Amino acid sequence: MIKPVCSAVPTNLITGFLGAGKTTLIQQLLAQKPSHERWAVLVNEFGQIGIDQALMGTSQDIYIKEVAGGCICCANALPMHIALSQLLAKAKPQRVLIEPTGLGHPKQILETLSESHWQTTLALQATLCVIDARQYQDPRVQTHESFLAQAEVADILVFSKNEVLDDAQRASVLDFARQLPPPERQTVFISQGQLDANYLAMPKRPSRQVKRSLLHSLPTALPPVGLVNQDSIEAPYHYHQRALETEVGGWVFPASWQFNHNALLDVLFALTTLRIKGVMHTQEGWLAINLTPLDASLNSTHEAYDSRLEIISEQPIDWSTLERELLNTRLMT
Incomplete structure (x- = not known):
């Protein structure tokens, strides 16, 4: 004990x-x-x-x-x-x-x-x-x-x-x-x-x-801390913002949504970013994703409450187009 x-x-x-x-x-x-x-x-x-x-x-x-x-x-x-x-x-x-x-x-x-x-x-x-x-x-x-x-x-x-x-x-x-x-x-x-x-x-x-x-x-250098209650985020959800000269954005998707494993990775690997991190539900199971310019870590993981994906980039991102590409990888049942 x-x-x-x-x-x-x-x-x-x-x-x-x-x-x-x-x-x-x-x-x-x-x-x-x-x-x-x-x-x-x-x-x-x-x-x-x-x-x-x-x-x-x-x-x-x-x-x-x-x-x-x-x-x-x-x-x-x-x-x-x-x-x-x-x-x-x-x-x-x-x-x-x-x-x-x-x-x-x-x-x-x-x-x-x-x-x-x-x-x-x-x-x-x-x-x-x-x-x-x-x-x-x-x-x-x-x-x-x-x-x-x-x-x-x-x-x-x-x-x-x-x-x-x-x-x-x-x-x-x-x-x-x-x-x-x-x-x-x-x-x-x-x-x-x-x-x-x-x-x-x-x-x-x-x-x-x-x-x-x-x-x-400087208080303007970073977004406010702790303003987002993780328990209150309802999927589907998206945000993006610019802070410390970087583009930051992400998505939360319902756990019931499944994504095509290979198509999802095709979208993500086509991006030039500082980091992509996420836990996504695919037809091959739950996938833990951690991508940097030097490494790609893809591992099976346990079932999560929802699918989450977050991107940090030095380059501007067309968030609307990227969201459309991500949604196109969703498997419709």
């Missing part, structure tokens, strides 16, 4: 750029959870449609809660306070993992969680930053404000997808790690998201203030 929490809960922040492999890493860490413990995960989706809860699933001893519709590290942190308080009260976990959006700055989150009223509730341990060394080869990533901010606050730099990296890519990210402001961070290369869960218990490094631009703090 799992006992209620009586002391501060060990808590980790797991950051990383879009498509770096955060969700895969968290899934593998959850698989290593001690059988007698209950863990909780707070996920911040940049868009308004939560996907990760459907991908990770929830069980008796794993609780997932999403904060969708923006970045919990910006402007008003109230949605994070509320979501975290609800998660702690409901789950009474022995560990909390927090996954911010891949376009966010985590420094503000760490500052919020270090405030006095959280210190008796949460025990902050190592912050992990997941980096795909292949993404790092893009000069735009190397100078991206969010990417640099995520790496600077990390205690451990987790270089993912080692199975497809070459020696030059490995050397480049290790050189990047050495050039970050002190104190030195631990580095580790992983394959298939497999990281020893003992890394979570590592202590935080002594903090060092790093000055960055004020751009990310």
